[in-house]
Amino acid sequence: xxxxxxxxxxxxxxxxLLADDENLIRDAVASLLDLEDDIAVIGQAAxxxxxxxxxxxxxxxVAVLDLQMPGLDGIEAAQQILAEVPRCACVIVTSHGRxxxxxxxxxxxxRGFLPKTVxxxxxxxxxxxxxxxxxxVDPELAAEAISAGASPLTAREADxxxxxxxxxPVEEIASRASLSPGTVRNYLSAAATxxxxxxxxxxxxxxxxxxxx
Amino acid sequence: xxxxxxxxxxxxxxxxLLADDENLIRDAVASLLDLEDDIAVIGQAAxxxxxxxxxxxxxxxVAVLDLQMPGLDGIEAAQQILAEVPRCACVIVTSHGRxxxxxxxxxxxxRGFLPKTVxxxxxxxxxxxxxxxxxxVDPELAAEAISAGASPLTAREADxxxxxxxxxPVEEIASRASLSPGTVRNYLSAAATxxxxxxxxxxxxxxxxxxxx
DNA sequence: CCGCTCCCATGACATTCGTCATCGCCCTTC
DNA sequence: GAAGGGCGATGACGAATGTCATGGGAGCGG
Numbered sequence: 292x293x294x295x296x297x298x299x300x301x302x303x304x305x306x307x308l309l310a311d312d313e314n315l316i317r318d319a320v321a322s323l324l325d326l327e328d329d330i331a332v333i334g335q336a337a338x339x340x341x342x343x344x345x346x347x348x349x350x351x352x353v354a355v356l357d358l359q360m361p362g363l364d365g366i367e368a369a370q371q372i373l374a375e376v377p378r379c380a381c382v383i384v385t386s387h388g389r390x391x392x393x394x395x396x397x398x399x400x401x402r403g404f405l406p407k408t409v410x411x412x413x414x415x416x417x418x419x420x421x422x423x424x425x426x427x428v429d430p431e432l433a434a435e436a437i438s439a440g441a442s443p444l445t446a447r448e449a450d451x452x453x454x455x456x457x458x459x460p461v462e463e464i465a466s467r468a469s470l471s472p473g474t475v476r477n478y479l480s481a482a483a484t485x486x487x488x489x490x491x492x493x494x495x496x497x498x499x500x501x502x503x504x
Numbered sequence: 505x506x507x508x509x510x511x512x513x514x515x516x517x518x519x520x521l522l523a524d525d526e527n528l529i530r531d532a533v534a535s536l537l538d539l540e541d542d543i544a545v546i547g548q549a550a551x552x553x554x555x556x557x558x559x560x561x562x563x564x565x566v567a568v569l570d571l572q573m574p575g576l577d578g579i580e581a582a583q584q585i586l587a588e589v590p591r592c593a594c595v596i597v598t599s600h601g602r603x604x605x606x607x608x609x610x611x612x613x614x615r616g617f618l619p620k621t622v623x624x625x626x627x628x629x630x631x632x633x634x635x636x637x638x639x640x641v642d643p644e645l646a647a648e649a650i651s652a653g654a655s656p657l658t659a660r661e662a663d664x665x666x667x668x669x670x671x672x673p674v675e676e677i678a679s680r681a682s683l684s685p686g687t688v689r690n691y692l693s694a695a696a697t698x699x700x701x702x703x704x705x706x707x708x709x710x711x712x713x714x715x716x717x
Numbered sequence: 718c719c720g721c722t723c724c725c726a727t728g729a730c731a732t733t734c735g736t737c738a739t740c741g742c743c744c745t746t747c
Numbered sequence: 748g749a750a751g752g753g754c755g756a757t758g759a760c761g762a763a764t765g766t767c768a769t770g771g772g773a774g775c776g777g
C-alpha cells in the first residue's frame with residue numbers, strides 16, 4: 292500500500308500468523324494489525340492444529356497464538372511450530388495471566404508473552420521486537436512469576452495434585468497414576484502441608500494460583 | 505428481517521458503548537465496528553462499574569458488555585445500565601458459553617447474548633437487530649441451555665452446593681449457610697444423587713456445566 | 718382436611734481422607 | 748561409601764464425608 296517504510300523496518304513487512312478460536316477477536320485484531328504499515332497478517336487459524344498447519348505452509352515471520360484454544364493450546368502449538376519452522380517467532384497472548392503458563396511457554400521457546408489487557412500498539416511493538424530477535428514478557432506477569440518463586444513440590448507431588456484437581460477420589464487418581472492408593476494419599480498430604488493448605492482442594496487452588504500445576 | 509439498507513451518512517448511526525477489560529480486544533473490536541457505516545463506538549470501558557458510569561453519561565443506543573470483567577460482571581452491569589438508562593439495549597459477549605449465564609442474562613433483560621466465536625459481521629448485525637427492538641441469542645448457546653433443562657435441585661441444595669464449590673469443608677459450609685453440619689451433608693448427598701455424581705466435587709462440576717449453580 | 722414437598726435437624730454406620738511412622742529402592746552428591 | 752533425597756509402598760488411627768432412616772414443622776394444591 293505504501294512505500295513509506297518504518298525507520299527500523301526493511302522494505303518487506305512483517306508476515307504474521309494469527310491464531311485464536313474466537314473469530315470476533317481474531318478478525319478484529321487482524322484488521323487492527325493490518326493498519327500498521329510494516330505488519331501484514333498473512334494467515335489465520337481457529338485452533339492450535341490449524342495454526343501449525345498454516346505455519347508450515349506459509350512460514351510466517353511471527354505467530355501470534357492465543358493460549359487457550361481447542362485441540363492444541365497455544366504453547367503446544369508453539370512447540371510444534373518451532374520444531375517445523377524454526378525461523379518463526381512465537382508470541383503468546385492470553386486472557387488468564389497465570390504464572391505457570393509463562394514458565395512453560397518460555398521453556399517451549401516462546402519469544403513473547405503478554406495478556407490481552409495490553410493495547411494494540413504494544414502488541415505491534417512486541418511483534419517488531421521479536422522478529423528482530425528480541426524477547427518480550429509482560430512486566431506484570433513476569434513479576435508475578437518471580438514472586439511466586441520455584442515450586443516446593445516434587446515432580447510426583449505435582450502430578451498427583453494435578454490429577455486431584457477435578458475432585459476425583461483417591462482410587463481414581465491412584466489408577467490413573469499407576470500408584471497405590473496409600474501412596475497417593477501420602478503425596479497429597481505432603482503437598483497440602485508444603486502449601487500450607489488444610490485439604491487437597493485448597494492445595495490445588497494455591498498451586499494453581501502460583502502456577503505450580 | 506426488514507430490508508435494512510444501512511444508508512450510511514444520512515440516518516444517525518447506532519451509538520455503541522463497548523466494555524471489555526482486555527484492551528487489545530476492545531480496541532480491535534471498536535475499530536472493526538467503526539468500519540461499519542451505520543455504527544459508531546462512542547464510548548469504551550474497562551470494567552463493569554466504568555461501563556455503568558459511561559452509559560449514564562452518554563446514554564448510548566446499545567452497550568456491548570463482556571461477561572467476565574473485574575468488579576461488576578457483564579450481567580450485573582447490564583442490570584444497572586437498564587435501571588438507569590432503560591432505552592439502552594444490552595448485549596453480552598463471552599468466551600465461555602455456559603448456559604447458566606444465558607438464563608441469568610435473559611432474566612436481567614439483556615437483549616443479545618453471543619460467544620466471541622462469532623464473526624464481526626454477525627456482531628454488527630446483532631447490534632442492528634437489538635436497537636430495532638429485537639433480540640438475538642446465539643443458536644448453539646440457546647440449544648445448550650434448552651437441552652440442559654430445569655434444575656432438579658431445590659433452592660437450598662443449590663445454595664449449599666454453591667458454597668461447596670471451592671472445596672470448603674462441611675463445617676465451613678454449615679456456618680456460612682447457618683445450618684447444621686448434618687443438614688449440609690444431607691443436602692450435599694441429595695444433590696450428588698440427583699446429579700448422578702459420585703461425590704460433591706463431581707456434583708459441583710456437572711451443576712456448573714449445566715448452569716444450575 | 719389430607720397428602721405432598723421442601724426445609725431443618727439428629728443419630729448411626731460405612732467409607733474415604735488426612736496424617737504419621739516405617740520400610741526398601743534407586744539416584745546423586747559429598 | 749555414606750548421607751541425603753525423591754519414589755513407592757504398607758499399616759494404623761482419628762477425622763471428615765457419604766448414606767440412610769427418621770423425625771417435626773411450614774406451606775401448598777386437591
